[in-house]
Amino acid sequence: MMKGAALLDNFFLYFSENEVILWDVVHHDQWALDKETLINILDKFYSDVQTGETKAADFLQSNGAFISGDLARKQWGWDVLSWFYHYGTKLSLPPSTEGKEGASEDPRVSWVGQYVDYCKQVPEKAKGKYNYPEVDIPLNSFPTTNQLESVFGTRFSSRKFVPGTTLKRELLEKILFHCVKFRTSPFVEKFYKAHSDKINYFGYFRSSPAGGALQATDIYLIVHSVQGIDPGIYLYNPIDHGLTKVGDAVSHDKIRRLLVGQPYAEGAAVNICFVCKFNRFWSKYRHSRIYRMAYLEAGHLSENIFLYAHSLEQDVFIAGAFYDEEFENLLKLDKDSAMVFFMAIGEGEHACFPVEYLPSDSTKLA
Known part of the structure; x- marks a missing residue:
């Protein structure tokens, strides 16, 4: 003490x-x-x-x-600026009202109803937010001519997965291999060999950028229904391209509660938790400005996973609203680590919103 x-x-x-x-x-x-x-x-x-x-x-x-x-x-390895923000913006799990007198029979309906009520206020507040000046130089538009352009054009966040469906193991392996696995660059290897007398070390690379090539983002999987992999929590090893089990199976209901009540990941085959290992940044950068990189790196990595999963005809939901400490306890993270982003992947109904959770008296969704 x-x-x-x-x-x-x-x-x-x-x-x-x-x-x-x-x-x-x-x-x-x-x-x-x-x-x-x-x-x-x-x-x-x-x-x-x-x-x-x-x-x-x-x-x-x-x-x-x-x-x-x-x-x-x-x-904390940085100064107090980033510490204030990191701890000051964490969400804390409030006492549950589910199952208590006066609580909704279905908490998903209650949560979505509150969300819809909030959305109705937004259009009025948003008026005038996109008042760009008149263009001076019009630019050409282009038809979609290849698969990559098609993925860009059809990307969207899905909020309705098909319960009981299973993700093929090969698809998960592909996502991890192409998006998350560490790799080396032939160009960098050649450069290093030519200047090894001046350069001590080059870090690993991924398909997305990382601050200082430190690769501070670790990937934890919460497997619900993946072919050939038991339900549970797994840490992905990006060097050896494999999984280490670190926890037992987690129900969709618990994930919903930890996502601040959001029901949109229910039925997904796998959840991906993006975890920043702050000490990897601390080893090189000592000022709080680099704290920004924790979220930028996770954002780059998550979008690559998103686009690639979409190209494999999987639906994807992403969330930045979750109860920090509860997720970090679930993943058994140490004090040098923090969960910064959440993703769910699986077969979906390509629905932007689960209309069945709308309250019966709900008017048109704004």
Whole structure:
């Protein structure tokens, strides 16, 4: 257990226009402070720095703050900028209302109903958002002439999979081999050999770009129904092109709950969890700016998988809304890792929206 002022490393002070806010980044609590309380906290804090006591933490805890002593920042390899954002934007799983009195018989209908109500507000808010200036140079349009162009033209996110269908193992193997497996580049190998006296090491490559060629994204599979592979959680080895089982089977219902209630991945044959290994970035880049690369890299990689799966006539759903800690516990990730993106692949109905989950009194979807 940490002692003294270090207990407050999860907190920061935000000076807004009219007030000072004390913000607990990890637990997402905020308090507006009057001048007397602010001075009181600062006095106790500076006293704790000298004595090692916990007066400031005790004062905050007595006023409703959560003081855990489990400091994530001590294990963070960048500065505090990225730490604030990473922990401050995590979603926490709220208490479940499913099965309780007054709850919807089908939580999928309840969730979709709330989503539809929200969407009805969006068009009015979005007016004027795409007011581009008049073009000066019109550009030509082109017909689709090859498979790659066809994939670009027909790509869309599917939100309705066919329950009970099985993905052929070969298709999953192809996706992992062509999109995720590490490879070397003949050009890079030639360049390295020509300049080996000046260059110590070249990293691995994939079909998508990665910051510093560090390949900080690992792929975890949650297999539901893939030919020849037992349901469970698997870590993909991009060097040896194989799977290591790290967890038991997971129900579609649990995945729905961890996706903040979204029912769109139900029935998918396999889920892909994109996990950033932050320590691979920390080994080379020490400033928070590189934190951006965690999401850019996962985005590049996921889109390659998306397009290739689509070319194999598979439907794909992607999501960035999920309960971080619950997914990370499910995957048994260490403190240097974080899940940053989710994908579901399988046979689908090519539906942008599962209309059967719409509330019976729902009007036209905006």
